[in-house]
Amino acid sequence: MPTKRPRQCAVAGCSAIIPIGEVYCTIHRKEKFKRYEQTRDIKIKRFYSTQVWKDFRRMKLARNPLCELCLAETGRPVEAKMVHHLDPVTEGGTFLPTFEETQSVCYKHHAILHPKGVIKSSIHA
Numbered sequence: 001m002p003t004k005r006p007r008q009c010a011v012a013g014c015s016a017i018i019p020i021g022e023v024y025c026t027i028h029r030k031e032k033f034k035r036y037e038q039t040r041d042i043k044i045k046r047f048y049s050t051q052v053w054k055d056f057r058r059m060k061l062a063r064n065p066l067c068e069l070c071l072a073e074t075g076r077p078v079e080a081k082m083v084h085h086l087d088p089v090t091e092g093g094t095f096l097p098t099f100e101e102t103q104s105v106c107y108k109h110h111a112i113l114h115p116k117g118v119i120k121s122s123i124h125a
């Protein structure tokens with residue numbers, strides 16, 4: 001049986017052995033991910049505080065003042081609290097979508113749309 005060469009963490013100087021398919025050891029993966037999250041969060045936060053987004057959000061909520069998902073599910077009118085990007089910015093979606101690319105949703109549905117809680121509601125609103 002051929003012996004598999006042990007794979008090492010891609011961070012220079014780190015000799016931790018990692019499983020096949022991984023690039024970094026647990027410690028460095030967490031570190032890289034955290035850094036990525038931080039820069040992404042800053043960009044997103046900046047965007048959500050721009051006048052462009054505030055105007056867009058206001059217009060969207062004026063167009064669709066009720067939670068679109070509540071309406072679709074139960075037909076009950078529930079006030080929309082958030083404007084949700086269908087193509088999340090966090091997954092490479094455009095910052096400024098069209099009205100069709102967003103949904104007016106209530107808090108409950110917004111939490112369902114982000115099961116991992118990727119976006120803190122405060123900055124996504």
Ligand SMILES: [Zn+2]
Nearest residue numbers: 009014025028
């Ligand atoms: Zn490492």
Ligand SMILES: [Zn+2]
Nearest residue numbers: 067070106109
């Ligand atoms: Zn809802």
Ligand SMILES: [Zn+2]
Nearest residue numbers: 084085113124
């Ligand atoms: Zn959302």
